[in-house]
Amino acid sequence: MNPSPLLEKINTFRREWGERLLILGHHYQTSEVVACCDAVGDSLELSRLAAQSKAERIIFCGVRFMAETADILIRDANGNANGRSVWQPAPTAGCPMADMADGASLEAAWQTLQAIDPTTPLTPVVYVNSNAEVKAVCGKHGGSTCTSGNGHRVVKHFLNQGHRILFAPDQHLCTNIMRELGYPTSAVALWRRELPNGGLTAEQVLQARLIAWDGCCPIHASYTTGDIQVARLAHPDAELLIHPEAPSAVAALADHTGSTKGIIDTIQRADPDRTFIVGTEEHLVERLKRTAGKTIFSLRPILCTDMGLTTLEQILSVFETWDETCHVVVPHDLVADARISVERMLAL
Ligand code: SF4
Numbered sequence: 001m002n003p004s005p006l007l008e009k010i011n012t013f014r015r016e017w018g019e020r021l022l023i024l025g026h027h028y029q030t031s032e033v034v035a036c037c038d039a040v041g042d043s044l045e046l047s048r049l050a051a052q053s054k055a056e057r058i059i060f061c062g063v064r065f066m067a068e069t070a071d072i073l074i075r076d077a078n079g080n081a082n083g084r085s086v087w088q089p090a091p092t093a094g095c096p097m098a099d100m101a102d103g104a105s106l107e108a109a110w111q112t113l114q115a116i117d118p119t120t121p122l123t124p125v126v127y128v129n130s131n132a133e134v135k136a137v138c139g140k141h142g143g144s145t146c147t148s149g150n151g152h153r154v155v156k157h158f159l160n161q162g163h164r165i166l167f168a169p170d171q172h173l174c175t176n177i178m179r180e181l182g183y184p185t186s187a188v189a190l191w192r193r194e195l196p197n198g199g200l201t202a203e204q205v206l207q208a209r210l211i212a213w214d215g216c217c218p219i220h221a222s223y224t225t226g227d228i229q230v231a232r233l234a235h236p237d238a239e240l241l242i243h244p245e246a247p248s249a250v251a252a253l254a255d256h257t258g259s260t261k262g263i264i265d266t267i268q269r270a271d272p273d274r275t276f277i278v279g280t281e282e283h284l285v286e287r288l289k290r291t292a293g294k295t296i297f298s299l300r301p302i303l304c305t306d307m308g309l310t311t312l313e314q315i316l317s318v319f320e321t322w323d324e325t326c327h328v329v330v331p332h333d334l335v336a337d338a339r340i341s342v343e344r345m346l347a348l
Contacts, residue, residue, distance in 0.1 A: 006312040010036045013319040022055035023315070024070070026062035027260050028281040028307035033061050036315060042260040043128045044147040047073060050086075051346065058086045059318055060328070061310045063095045067328040068132045072338050079335040086328045089314035093306045095129055097245075100193075100215030101169035103133030103334075109191055109198060109213075110141055110166055116205045123163040125154055127170050128345075129217070132330045132338050134168060139340030146345055148244050149259035151177045154348055159209060166191075169215030176244040176251050178210055188212050219304045220245035223279055227300045228253045231277045235297055241266060242279035242299065260284065267292050281307065 014021065014036070024046050025037035034040050039049050043066060050058060050070035058074070060067040067088040074084045106124065114122040124143030126134055135145055143166075146154035155177050158165055167174035171190060178188050189208035191198035198211070205211065223246045231240065241263045242254040251257045258266060260280065267276055272293055278285045279299030289296045318326050330338065 004032070004312070006316055007032070007036055010312065010316050010319065013316075014038075017057070019054075020056040021059070022049070022053050022057075023059045024049060024061065026066060026307065027264070027284045027287075028304055029061050029310060030283055030308060031287055032312055033310050033315070034287070036312065037061060042147065042149060043069070044149050044259075045261065046070070047128065047147075047342065048346065050074060056084055058084075059315065060086055060088050061090075061315065062088075063093045063098075063306050064088065064091075064328070065095055065098045065129055065131055068330050069128060069135075069342060071328050071330045072132065072135070072335055072342055075330075075335050075339065079332050079339075081329075087318050087322070087326045088328050089318050089326060090309040090311070091325050091328075093309040095217075095306060097127075097169055097215050097217045098130050098134075101126075101130055101134050101213055103131070103137050105193060106134055106137045106166075106168055106213075109211075110137065112197055113164075113166060113191075113205055113211060116202050117164070121161075121163045122166055122211075123158045124166045124168065124341075125151075125158065125174075126168050126341060127151070127173060128342070130169055132334050135338035135341045136334040137337070139337035139342075139344075143341055144344040144348060145341045147259065148173060149261050150345065150348065151244070152181060154345060155210070156181060157348055164208065165210040166213075167210055168213035170217060170245055171212040171214050172216055172221060172247050172251075173244050174210060174212045175248040176246075176257055179248055179252065180257065183209060190214055216247075217245040219281065219302050220279075221247055222302060223247065223250045223299065225250055225253060227279070231297065231299050235275060235277055238275040238277045238295075238297060239270075240277045240279070240299070243281075246279060254279065264288065267294055267296070270294060283307065 051073040071086040124138040126138040187209040275295040282301040
């Protein structure tokens with residue numbers, strides 16, 4: 001099939017810019033957007049590519065926190081971008097889960113919880129799906145970001161050192177991680193943002209190994225145990241893979257809980273005659289159905305509206321105008337601490 005006129009125009013700009021430009025796209029982008037990206041990946045892969053890239057300009061097809069992470073990683077030790085920049089074609093594309101935690105609230109929670117048990121280090125672990133100010137609080141208190149792919153490793157690293165963890169913003173990701181690491185449910189206490197002291201007694205804090213912020217991805221958290229039952233009945237021989245942002249009671253019924261990359265790798269490595277039910281964002285599931293060469297069913301189609309906001313028109317418009325509203329700049333005073341938290345993850 002011939003490329004669309006829009007894609008041809010974008011590709012003309014890409015050829016003109018050559019290696020001075022890198023277009024990154026998340027797996028949840030539409031297929032037409034993916035077609036004009038230099039690299040497609042999950043949050044961790046794209047963070048690494050942004051960190052390694054020498055490109056002058058990065059166009060990030062994804063949501064705000066991803067473009068912010070790229071901007072944090074292209075800065076030097078003094079927080080300067082040295083002529084490099086990150087651009088988000090859909091500047092209104094945010095992440096409802098990231099917006100469930102802000103820096104001031106996380107700092108207040110950390111102060112409250114650390115005061116309850118001053119002798120046990122309270123280390124923040126922050127999902128990369130968070131805003132820059134939240135990453136900065138995490139870095140300031142010796143913590144690390146994590147992704148759905150490396151969350152087990154990061155959480156285990158700090159627990160093995162005897163630390164207590166304050167995990168934000170996704171309660172389901174950390175609950176799934178703790179379950180898979182073999183901890184009982186009593187090892188996790190839920191911090192409820194709207195309640196004084198997060199609704200926790202000192203005794204509950206002292207008993208917990210991990211305090212979970214009460215945020216969630218509204219898209220993945222919408223899966224229910226009923227969805228699993230319906231899919232199992234319809235496809236009894238299929239293997240069920242689900243993203244760990246799904247509620248723990250649901251994820252526990254799957255055959256495997258896997259990050260975006262983990263789900264893709266499992267399907268790609270499988271024999272051609274295998275059948276899968278996949279529980280994650282539908283743009284990715286649809287693409288897997290078309291390209292993976294396996295029989296794949298959606299657990300239930302779920303779409304992230306924000307991820308779907310980026311269009312070819314907007315990408316072309318960035319090339320034509322370099323409009324400042326698409327230029328993503330993390331405030332200078334947040335960069336150093338935020339960078340510490342992301343670099344600690346990349347080093348672990
Ligand atoms: S799928 Fe969920 S976590 Fe990912 S960008 Fe959308 S709302 Fe945020």
